Structures are given as C-alpha cells and as structure tokens.
Amino acid sequence: MQERLEKLHAYMESRKLDALIMTHPKNVYYFTGFLTEPHERFMALVLVKGESPFLFVPLLDGEKAREACPAIMIYTHDDSQDALTVFQQLLPTPLTHIGVEKNHLTAKTYESLVSIVHATEAVDVGELLSNIRVSKDASEIATIKRAIWVMEESLRRTLPLISVGMTELDVVAELEYQMKKLKAQGPSFSTIVLAGEKSALPHGDPGEHAIQAGEVLLIDAGVYVDGYVSDLTRTFAVGQIGSELLDMYDTVLQANLAGIQAVRPGAPIAEVDRTARAVIGDRGYGEFFINRVGHGIGLELHEAPYVHSQAAGELIPGMVFTIEPGIYNTKIGGIRIEDNVLVTKDGVEVLTSFPKEMQIIG
Structure with missing residues (x-):
C-alpha cells in the first residue's frame, strides 16, 4: 500500500497539487485495503501535501475501516450531519490546486468540494488511477x-x-x-x-x-x-x-x-x-x-x-x-x-x- 501511495505523492509533486481527494470505493480499497460501498454517503481518501493521508468514512463503516487500515487516520460522519461540512473542518484551506475523480463525482459534489477548499484548479486524476491499476501485481x-x-x-x-x-x-x-x-x-x-x-x-x-x-x-x-x-x-x-x-x-x-x-x-x-x-x-x-x-x-x-x-x-x-x-x-x-x-x-x-x-x- 505504501508503494502505491508513494506514486500518488510523486504525481502530486509533479503537478504541484495541494491535495488529492479520492472518492471511488474501488480506488480507496486499492490504496488502503479498506473495501466498502458507502452508497449515497460521502467517503474519501485524502492526501494533503506534507501531511499523512486520512480516510473520511460514514460512521457505520468507521470500525471496519480502522480494522482494515490501522496505519491511516480515520474520521467519520453520521447520518444527522452534513458530510461536506464535517469534511471541510478536517482540511487546511485554501487548497488552491486539487486532484479529484471527476468521472465518479456528481456535479453537485464536485462543485461543493471545489467551493469548500477554495480551489482555483481541480485536476482529474481518474486516468492516473486507472493507469496505476492497469498492471496487476x-x-x-x-x-x-x-x-x-x-x-x-x-x-x-x-x-x-x-x-x-x-x-x-x-x-x-x-x-x-x-x-x-x-x-x-x-x-x-x-x-x-x-x-x-x-x-x-x-x-x-x-x-x-x-x-x-x-x-x-x-x-x-x-x-x-x-x-x-x-x-x-x-x-x-x-x-x-x-x-x-x-x-x-x-x-x-x-x-x-x-x-x-x-x-x-x-x-x-x-x-x-x-x-x-x-x-x-x-x-x-x-x-x-x-x-x-x-x-x-x-x-x-x-x-x-x-x-x-x-x-x-x-x-x-x-x-x-x-x-x-x-x-x-x-x-x-x-x-x-x-x-x-x-x-x-x-x-x-x-x-x-x-x-x-x-x-x-x-
């Protein structure tokens, strides 16, 4: 997992990204070992430049996430909370340049993410993640x-x-x-x-x-x-x-x-x-x-x-x-x-x- 994450950090450095926000459940599993289907609930693996990655998951999946990836910090939100409001409080701002999975996000969630971090550029990392995954170990x-x-x-x-x-x-x-x-x-x-x-x-x-x-x-x-x-x-x-x-x-x-x-x-x-x-x-x-x-x-x-x-x-x-x-x-x-x-x-x-x-x- 660490080798896979290092590839993401190298990409972030090359593109001068402040953060990479990954939301596709299968990509989250590939880079953390935590597999779940959050359905309509928001979930993200977050890499911020100069900081340790963290995983933001629904409270229902919190314990399972901690068991699957004990080396990664886990944060949760419950069904009574606005997930993106809680998520915003975990991020340093502004994050001017970010990477996101545009093919996976709804238009509403994409716009909200860009807004809450005050991003001026949102790079699509979907092809990057696909290219990393294409050759199986x-x-x-x-x-x-x-x-x-x-x-x-x-x-x-x-x-x-x-x-x-x-x-x-x-x-x-x-x-x-x-x-x-x-x-x-x-x-x-x-x-x-x-x-x-x-x-x-x-x-x-x-x-x-x-x-x-x-x-x-x-x-x-x-x-x-x-x-x-x-x-x-x-x-x-x-x-x-x-x-x-x-x-x-x-x-x-x-x-x-x-x-x-x-x-x-x-x-x-x-x-x-x-x-x-x-x-x-x-x-x-x-x-x-x-x-x-x-x-x-x-x-x-x-x-x-x-x-x-x-x-x-x-x-x-x-x-x-x-x-x-x-x-x-x-x-x-x-x-x-x-x-x-x-x-x-x-x-x-x-x-x-x-x-x-x-x-x-x-």
Missing part, C-alpha cells in the same frame, strides 16, 4: 485466479443439473447458489443465462423461457473474491443443434483462439480485436459481431484496458482482460466464448480453463 493475479476457479467450479457443478424444461431463471438460481457455496462474495454482475433466440441478446435478461432441445444456452457469469472479479462465458448445445449454429460456434471459437494468439507485450491493444474480428468477418458473420472483443478486469468488471479496434496504446505485462468474440443472429441465437487472459513478459497466460469445445447438455 502477483497478489492481485492470485486473487483473480481464485475468482476464476470459483466461477468455473460453480459452472461445473451446475451443468449436470440443467435439463430441458428448466427456465433461464432456474439456472441462474442454481448457479448463484453454487457461487455462495464456494465462498464467493457474490456475483460480479447480474448472471446472464439465455436460451434459444434470446442468446443473441448480448446483455439480455434471464426470464421464464423454458429451455428446449435443439437450441443453444449461453451462460455469462462471474464472481467477486476478496474484491476482485472473474468473467466467464460459455455457450452450450441443448441436445443436437442445427448446422448453422454449429458453424457459428466453430467460427467464434477460432476467433477466440486467434485473439489469444495476438496477445503479447508491446502489441497494439487494437490488434487483439482486429485479429479476432477478421476471423469472424472472413467466415461471413461480420455484421453479427457487435461487441468489442474484450475489457480489463480486476477490482471492477469493466476497467482498462478496453480492447476494441480503435483502442490506443500497447499491451504491457500484468494486464488482465477478457477475450470474448461473439456472433448474434436474432433469428436463431447467439454464440459467445469468453476467456480471461494475462499479459506476461513473454506472451500470454490464459487464466480460464473451462473447456471451450462444444458441449451438449440437457
């Missing part, structure tokens, strides 16, 4: 691997329970039960289970549709383990499926493998998307590939790097992201195969191990 990678194992084992335990006639929501319930049995903190997003034509909706909502023989079943799910996420998609055949769906599946699988092969340190991020997209385009399904090929995962389900055909920058060791090409034909169904990969100093490590060959269930 060994501890983070180990935690992500545990999250992946829990997700894959949950799916392994659920598949034998799926049968024709079950609804999509039935499968969601079974899968999320297994997640909890395996000690996940919870799903990392709303579990997606879609059958038949609905599988062509990349972000469709599971419902009362009963699974039928001859259609595909797409399962996209992930879990939180110690604050870090996994994100896995596999598509299954329910009994025997038609030749077009089989061809779509093989195309997506080849695109997935090609995308993985394009991963290496120094390669353009955009090349991963373009490589996978070319496979699908060459097989005649280009119009049905409507999503970017991947996104970073870590403390958040979607974080840098964002892997699309116009992405700027190069891959660097420690990046962890998804590779998830798909074909979505609303007339017959959709296919998506998603892996989680790590950029290593020599190339790529595929962190997910769940089989990708077509599996028949039900």
